[in-house]
Amino acid sequence: MQSLFVNSQRKNLFISISYVLILWGLIDIQASHAETPSAEEMWETIQQQQKLIEELKARLDDTDQRVAMNEVKVEEATEEVEAAAEAFETAQASTRGSSWADRxxxxxxxxxxxxxxxxxxxxxxxxxxxxxxxxxxxxxxxxxxxxxxxxxxxxxxxxxxxxxxxxxxxxxxxxxxxxxxxxxxxxxxxxxxxxxxxxxxxxxxxxxxxxxxxxxxxxxxxxxxxxxxxxxxxxxxxxxxxxxxxxxxxxxxxxxxxxxxxxxxxxxxxxxxxxxxxxxxxxxxxxxxxxxxxxxxxxxxxxxxxxxxxxxxxxxxxxxxxxxxxxxxxxxxxxxxxxxxxxxxxxxxxxxxxxxxxxxxxxxxxxxxxxxxxxxxxxxxxxxxxxxxxxxxxxxxxxxxxxxxxxxxxxxxxxxxxxxxxxxxxxxxxxxxxxxxxxxxxxxxxxxxxxxxxxx
Amino acid sequence: MKTNSLLFCLYCGLFFNPHVFATGNYQEPSEFIQEVFSGDAPRVSKIWIKKDLKVKIREIMEHDLGVLRLKYWKKNDRTAWILKEIGKVRPITAGIVINHNKIERIKVLAFRESRGWEVRYPFFTDQFSDVALKENKQLDRHIDGISGATLSVRAMTKMARLALFLHQEIERMANGKPGQIEQR
Missing domain, CATH: 2.40.160.10 (Porin)
Known part of the structure; x- marks a missing residue:
């Protein structure tokens, strides 16, 4: 269930990045029809795209970290519930039958x-x-x-x-x-x-x-x-x-x-x-x-x-x-x-x-x-x-x-x-x-x- | 003198022969589970006793179980349960195996009452073989009682009904209603 959730998040992020890059490319193509960019302009465009990719990658890493942390937290919470239930049942078992009233x-x-x-x-x-x-x-x-x-x-x-x-x-x-x-x-x-x-x-x-x-x-x-x-x-x-x-x-x-x-x-x-x-x-x-x-x-x-x-x-x-x-x-x-x-x-x-x-x-x-x-x-x-x-x-x-x-x-x-x-x-x-x-x-x-x- | 010696031997034979010195714990639950699954027991699962289930369990047992969840072992269409129920004063522990919604086996693992111990013998437990649960949560076959062991018989019957009911719940939840089963 958790891995499904993570995969879904990653997929959405990947689709978003792809969508941005394709849009950017389309704008560039349209622009090229209007006027061929110079090498400096192309370089600047590439630099901007690279910056955007790095930003998105940083966000992806951050999301990965958050998901991993959530996984740990869910695991810890499960263990805590398990421990609490075990403790409750153990306490019940130890007291049941031992009191004056129970006997x-x-x-x-x-x-x-x-x-x-x-x-x-x-x-x-x-x-x-x-x-x-x-x-x-x-x-x-x-x-x-x-x-x-x-x-x-x-x-x-x-x-x-x-x-x-x-x-x-x-x-x-x-x-x-x-x-x-x-x-x-x-x-x-x-x-x-x-x-x-x-x-x-x-x-x-x-x-x-x-x-x-x-x-x-x-x-x-x-x-x-x-x-x-x-x-x-x-x-x-x-x-x-x-x-x-x-x-x-x-x-x-x-x-x-x-x-x-x-x-x-x-x-x-x-x-x-x-x-x-x-x-x-x-x-x-x-x-x-x-x-x-x-x-x-x-x-x-x-x-x-x-x-x-x-x-x-x-x-x-x-x-x-x-x-x-x-x-x-x-x-x-x-x-x-x-x-x-x-x-x-x-x-x-x-x-x-x-x-x-x-x-x-x-x-x-x-x-x-x-x-x-x-x-x-x-x-x-x-x-x-x-x-x-x-x-x-x-x-x-x-x-x-x-x-x-x-x-x-x-x-x-x-x-x-x-x-x-x-x-x-x-x-x-x-x-x-x-x-x-x-x-x-x-x-x-x-x-x-x-x-x-x-x-x- | 000879007669006295004979009586003494008879007394010793009566009190210390292997049968009568049998312990009240006839088999450890873990051994029973291993035996049921031929040494290849599945991981233990737990069913949480949530509100709806609690009500239905109370209908069968005539009281709350006082636990948060019940353990069971499931492999294919078989489930095995370790249940406890008080006969007159003390709890009886039973191991119950359900196969395709019918009782495959029921065995008394521990008996702590001072009377009614006959429920542990095959002449009694064999009656439960292939017994299923009717819609009204009653067994589909009459279980003959034992004179002087009415409450122990009643406790065994309740546990059999509970195991059959829980098996049905497990099957039902596996086929559509998630949320109450926890695999461990």
Whole structure:
């Protein structure tokens, strides 16, 4: 570009000189027709032409010098811009990620529910129908990286919008752990953490699953959301193969003897979650998980847990229990998806505890199809159906039909519904549920649910 | 005692075998570029992120890149890009090669997150082969996610879209709109 400019200037100058000389010659020729000049006149003319040529040559040299100087200046300016850009980018790169703010992250999720459900077994324990709006969960995540290899993560949750004396909600600290890298594939973690079991317990952001409410199999059997204080390791043992091993506090499920008011929940896992709130007399428990994610869209996982005493160490009973869980979560490129999960507790109830069965279990299967929203509607839509069966506490000491404490009854349900994601992190949900169960069950609900879910 | 020794060996094997001790920097960008161009890499070029381009990049990445220009390497109809994008907390560095407006190769060069590392394996990155960009700046093929690695997958997909878009911009500017490309 610059050389083109220089050449153009030179060409113009050359044309100008040529033009002047030709004009001068024409004048001379015309003059010669009029009168032949003398030798002195010719000499003077030549001298004048020579002077003019020298003047023009001097101007040309000057122009050349100016162009050369401009070239140098352009080159210098380019180098300066380059240096400034490099310096800016280097400064940005060096400061990015090093400040306190860069190393601290905030996130969260939330879900607002409307439940319109009628209790179709209201002869037991009265009418437990629901017609309610509830901001079920408002969650904030806070994380901080102390160094590249040591980090903190926490999850603080407000359930049911309002907490305090007499209110239905509560504030819960579900995660607060420190993780340290052993190497790039293995990490040590200590603190309060959700246990690596199932699908929903680990990934419970509401825009990631179908159905307004979390499925009953995982909430009742596993029971999600379940967190404990503990220490453990997690990482990758081969491409696509991940593991978790955790030693943590055990359950504090009621034994049905020491506190009769809790007899209806005898050996119920969900009622044994201490939530790490002044949890006394916990025995140790161990949880392990192996997960395969070596194929796009696929997760297959199995988890196992051993509780050495699920009623805690303060009572006179030793109740050891094991939990097994297996699941598959698959999303195909065509939009088809499938989730299925099975979970089972085997509980060794000793003599003295009224307990009607030695195992409780549940399973579900959930096919789904997700597709781009039609026409002007932004985002994606997913439709699903779910069939589930699970065991749950169905009786109560106060229930008039005489169901004994510690009795589990079986439920089953069908859910159909849809999610609309205008953005991957925002979902509007609808589902219809149809539950059925043992006639001794306190609550069997049919109806529909609406939900708003987000994550950031 | 014998069992303990066996467990100890298993532990050592697990933590110190060559695979699991792999570093988080899997390949230097310069090595990737040399490999892509079979040891005869062209000179680096830079595309300045001017106002119009900035807006379009924001549409894809959902944020500004925070840089003045992006480097790339071009030879014939192929361009190679080194891009970074945060997954959940830390940036993932990817090398991406575009050939005739389609992804020829995408590779994770550095991964610094504490989860979602599966995106570096061929079973995931192979999905991007021959993927092109639609008019709405989305990929013309669905990329299957990885459970527990949603944000890493999203970051990789964004970088793939950005590389395809920038390749188109380079081609477009080379065919008529000068001014934003700087050869170095």
């Amino acid at each position: 601290t992250t905030v996130g969260g999720y939330g879900e607002l529910h409307y439940n319109n459900l009628s209790d179709n077994n209201d002869t037991v324990d009265g009418d437990n129908s629901l017609d309610q709006v509830d901001f079920h969960r408002f969650v904030l995540y806070f994380g901080h990286e102390f160094t590249d290899n040591i980090r903190f993560f926490s999850e603080l949750e407000l359930e049911h919008a309002l907490s305090g004396d007499g209110e239905s909600g509560e504030v819960e600290l579900e995660q607060a752990w420190i993780e340290m890298d052993i190497n790039d594939n293995h990490r040590f973690r200590a603190g309060v953490d959700i246990l690596p079991i199932g699908i929903i317990n680990v990934t419970h952001e509401p825009n990631t699953f179908y159905g307004v409410e979390r499925n009953k199999v995982e909430t009742e059997i596993i029971p999600a959301t379940w967190w404990e204080a503990g220490i453990g390791f997690n990482g990758e043992i081969a491409p696509g193969w991940n593991y978790d091993i955790v030693a943590h506090g055990g359950l504090l499920s009621p034994n049905g003897v020491d506190d009769p008011s809790k007899a209806s929940s005898t050996l119920r896992p969900r009622s044994g979650r201490s939530k790490v709130s002044k949890a006394e007399d916990q025995d140790i428990a161990f949880t392990g998980r192996l997960r395969y994610t070596g194929m796009p869209g696929l997760e297959v996982g199995i988890s196992g847990q051993y509780q050495s005493d699920m009623t805690g160490t303060a009572d006179a009973f030793d109740v050891d229990a094991t939990l097994f869980e297996g699941h598959i979560d698959y999303k195909h490129a065509s939009g088809f998806g499938l989730r299925a999960l099975y979970a089972r507790w085997d509980i060794d109830a000793p003599t003295g505890i009224t307990y009607t069965q030695n195992s409780i279990d549940g399973w579900y299967i959930e096919p789904a199809y997700r597709f781009k929203a039609p026409g002007f509607v932004p985002g994606e839509i997913g439709v699903f159906t779910r069939y589930a069966e699970w065991d749950a506490i169905g009786g109560s000491g106060n229930v008039p039909n005489g169901v004994p404490d510690g009795t589990y009854v079986q439920f089953e349900s069908w859910n159909v519904g849809m999610n609309w994601w205008p953005h991957p992190n925002v979902a509007f949900k609808f589902d219809y549920q149809n539950e059925s169960g043992d006639s001794r069950a306190k609550v069997i609900r049919d109806g529909f649910n609406l939900g708003l879910a987000y994550q950031f």
